[in-house]
Amino acid sequence: MTPDIQNERPTQKIDIDKVGVKNIEYPISVMDKKKEMQPTIARISMYVNLPGMFRGTHMSRFINILNKHRGLITQQILKAILLDMKRELKAKSSHIEIHFPYFLEKQAPVSNNKGLMSYNCGFFATLNADDNFSQHFKVRVPVLNLCPCSKEISRWGAHNQRSIVTVTICSRKLIWMEDIIDLVESCASSPLYPLLKREDEKYITEHAYQKARFVEDVVREVAFHLDEIPRLTWYEVESENLESIHNHNVYAYISKKF
Known part of the structure; x- marks a missing residue:
């Protein structure tokens, strides 16, 4: 032995x-x-x-x-x-x-080209000393956001950037990751796509210009829609813009317990 x-x-x-x-x-x-x-x-x-x-x-x-x-x-x-x-x-x-x-x-908005889009997700679970089980899941959704301030002060165009919106939720019943992804993408200036042709790029650029979003706008919109899901017990929403013209990123965060 x-x-x-x-x-x-x-x-x-x-x-x-x-x-x-x-x-x-x-x-x-x-x-x-x-x-x-x-x-x-x-x-x-x-x-x-x-x-x-x-x-x-x-x-x-x-x-x-x-x-x-x-x-x-x-x-x-x-x-x-x-x-x-x-x-x-x-x-x-x-x-x-x-x-x-x-x-x-995902299917491109004009050309209808299809491709696979990846999302980083996570499950987290704990069993405590009293055998009480708790679980939550997280999903990171990349999106496009166009700056409302840049749009307002510029004669032509506006700067935009890829953004990462992270949603963490705890729920009493099953909530599909696909539904959270759709919710987040609807709150941004535009979703991202795995495969785009020129006609798609034109559409997305113009669509995002008509739907300018601060990082603060995004977390508030996501939180507003999460509040309408009765099964949730708590959530966290984070949004980080990977800024294209600044030497820093910008960030916003909301959490709520029910």
């Missing part, structure tokens, strides 16, 4: 809030509104608490648990993973973070 060094008493008997494995690349499947299921590659981090009486945790057990639950990621699966983590690692709390690209087929 080899010695179990992790179960030795540490020099400093201090509780650790989170210890575990980080950034495991792993194939998963997530629910897709149109196709039922979408395979993707995730980066997964898994943590438990560690009492001060133990020197270390057993890292291999995280991987064993992940292998046991491979496949479709749902709320039920996340809870099962967290329960196994608490049991196998004798922990009071467990946490999991799953980051992955999610793909949607």
Whole structure:
């Protein structure tokens, strides 16, 4: 029998809030509104608490648990993973973070050319000492925003930039990522597309000019529409403009609990 060094008493008997494995690349499947299921590659981090009486945790057990639950990621699966983590690692709390690209087929506004657009998404779940389960998800949506001030003061044109709108929500029932993406894109000057021809670029440029948006306008519009979703328990909305004529980005943030 080899010695179990992790179960030795540490020099400093201090509780650790989170210890575990980080950034495991792993194939998963997530629910897709149109196709039922979408395979993707995730980066997964898994943590438990560690009492001060133990020197270390057993890292291999995280991987064993992940292998046991491979496949479709749902709320039920996340809870099962967290329960196994608490049991196998004798922990009071467990946490999991799953980051992955999610793909949607998008059609250009004039040419109708189709392509795949990627969105960075994430699931985050915790099971506390009382076995209370909490989960939220995050989606980052790239959009186009045109500056209202630049439009007002310029004789021709206005500066515009790619923007990243990040929405994090907690809900009592399923909310599709596609619906949040559509909501965000409707609040910006224009959506982005994976494939554009000249006629599409002309349309988007002119469309964005007629729908100028500050970063503040975007977070307020998104928050307004999120307020109309009765299933939410809390949300956060962030918007960051990757400025094209300034040597800095601009940012706005709103959060709300119901």
